[in-house]
Amino acid sequence: MGFTLGFHIVLASMGIAFPAIALIANWIGLRRGDPVALELARRWSKVMAVLFAVGAVTGTVLSFEMGLLWPGLMGRYGEVFGISFAIEALFFFTEAIFIAIYIYGWRRLSPWAHFASGLPIVVSGLGGALSVVSANSWMNQPGGFDVDAAGRVVAVHPVDVVFNGAAAYEIPHMVLGAYMVVGFLVASVYAVGMLRGRRDRHHRLGLAIPLSVTALATPIQIFVGDTAARSIAHDQPVKFAAIEYVQRTTTHAPEYLGGALVGGKVRGALKIPDLDSYLVGFSAGQRVKGLDTAKPADRPPAPTMLHLAFDAMVGLAFALLALGAWWAVAWRRRRAPPEGRWFLRAVAVSGVAAVAALECGWIVTEVGRQPWVVYQRLRTADAVTAASGIWWSLAGVLILYLALGIATGLVLRALARRWRDGDSDDAEVPYGPTAPEVAAP
């Protein structure tokens, strides 16, 4: 489940943010009568179609998995946080329909009507993110329901479920993360192209549009992330303590950068005195709750992995911030993008870096909540299916998804190669109109 979610989160990000970036290119193209920007939008929308199709499939499988792997969770709390999923189904439906209309409409709708048909994709992408992340944040801060003495749900307050305690920071954090991932990924594709000597306007614009989006999103994201961490210190102190290696509740808590927690001792870390207390409460005298506030059975496993994932996420975010700043400064100075090889190399790896940061963040929020699947309400071990052969099916799923990932990559590469060879249109994509049929099996 974790693995399939980790896979889906990347594709979901595409669904959230890619349409917006494609539409920006579309808008520029229409506004300035710029055929290059229009061509970019057209190609991006096709990549989007392939990714959305795969994302839809993995999303469907996830909804199966919810029941297959977590009957204990769904049987007990499905009636509570299922509401968020019901809303998401609505947005997803809308998104699927308008993606089809947008891609189908390139030649059949008037240019501005076609542009307008893309807007619902962006809105429903945001709405879908809102509702799914709200379900996840509910697992971190369950609320909006009453239980009887036996722990059975007797009443539900849907508004409090959807707008639970953690939704306010988890939702913007995920949406901005999605925009960063997609922006840096798309930009990195064009950076690689430019490094290989294809420095035409097509590549420059393909780099400039997504990078501008990320240069805006990254600083906001760091601010939101900082707020989120402070809220976690307050709402889920044990998770926070594991992330920051706070073993005993204390004031003047130090901040550790890197390092491993071995036998109750932090080793190999860069220790900055008092900083953790400052980050939590803006004062060295701030008390930070430690792991000792929870029974050993209630502490997250593998604090070292949690801590390193958190550090990696924050570190990568600052590196990406620097990259965005480099871009913005150069733009202000010269009204032109920097094109030095080192800048392009940095952009070329930024896509992978952004995905890594996304996955690290996901590890932090999910593993950090363990041993609970619903925080302090339901243990993961009590929610998981009792079906035998679960490990076999997990191994099977792993292989299947690896194959799926590789196939997606190969298909997109083949698309790119065909475009480069001047086969400007009409690579067929799902939803798209059909070109004269090549004999198919």
Added chain:
Amino acid sequence: MSEPDVVAAVLWTGVTLYAVFGGADFGAGFWDLLAGGAERGAGPRALADRSLTPVWEANHVWLIFVLVVAWTGFPRAFAAVTSTLFVPLLLAALGIVLRGAGFAFRKATRPLAARRLFGALFASSSVLVPFFLGAAVGAVASGRVPAHGAGDRLTSWLNPTSAVIGALFVFAGAYLAAIFLVADARREGDAEMVRYFRARAIGAAALTGALAAGGLVALHADARSVFEGLVHEGLPLVIFSALCGAGALALLLAGAPRGARPLAVGAVAAVIWGWGVAQYPYLLPSSLTVRAGAAPGATLDALLAVFGAAVAVVVPSLVLLYTLHQRARLEGEES
């Protein structure tokens, strides 16, 4: 009608829509599988492909709708079903991945070998998925899924009733697809394809009818209470379905397939509702009723509100999509 009943009706509406649209979608894959070699099967494949492409995603969102309404509105029943029917549902999920990926990738690749591979994945899983879903339905209908969820993980779906209903799902989908494709071919003015799919629609209609009758026999032997429900409360629907099916068949034989589409849809929808009526008031015969399995009232309110919003937003957009699709088809495929 109490609120749980209304939500159950919403759930059943989703099941019906999925059975019709998703079923036809699977059915198109079924004909793709049987179309023969790359050369010979090019015509039917291209037609099926053109019909599916813009709408295939929308067709399958109904499945997500059904799952979400089920786990939110009737969480205990959902958990019981997924625990007992772990194996067939896992296989169906696997098939859905392979099918969707196969379809999407086949469109975007050009080398024949790769298209063959993706096409084979798409087509074979188009048969397996409805079979496993039908087997799961058979398990529920024959009362093999107890409310506590600890039903037998193998015999619950490896039994005659499940096998017959699984096969029924496969052929009902193929039947719907063939009838839709006849209409599409007529619109394109492709007389050869009209003949091709008309013959297949007739064959599939006969098989589907036989399987439906076989399903009745299997239920009679296997799940007496549901059978009784079908021949009492559900009888009007059963008769309606039989009449629609016979009517569609007659129109096809007479070479006037214009009205066959609504009749075929009516036949399939009536079977689904007949099943629902037959096992009412049970959600899981005969251990969990609709009322006992339902979520608290506020959750049901929220679900109905979301459903209302879906009707308000999704239906007009779907109509827009299908209209654009049909109009483009009328204009021809030139670009």
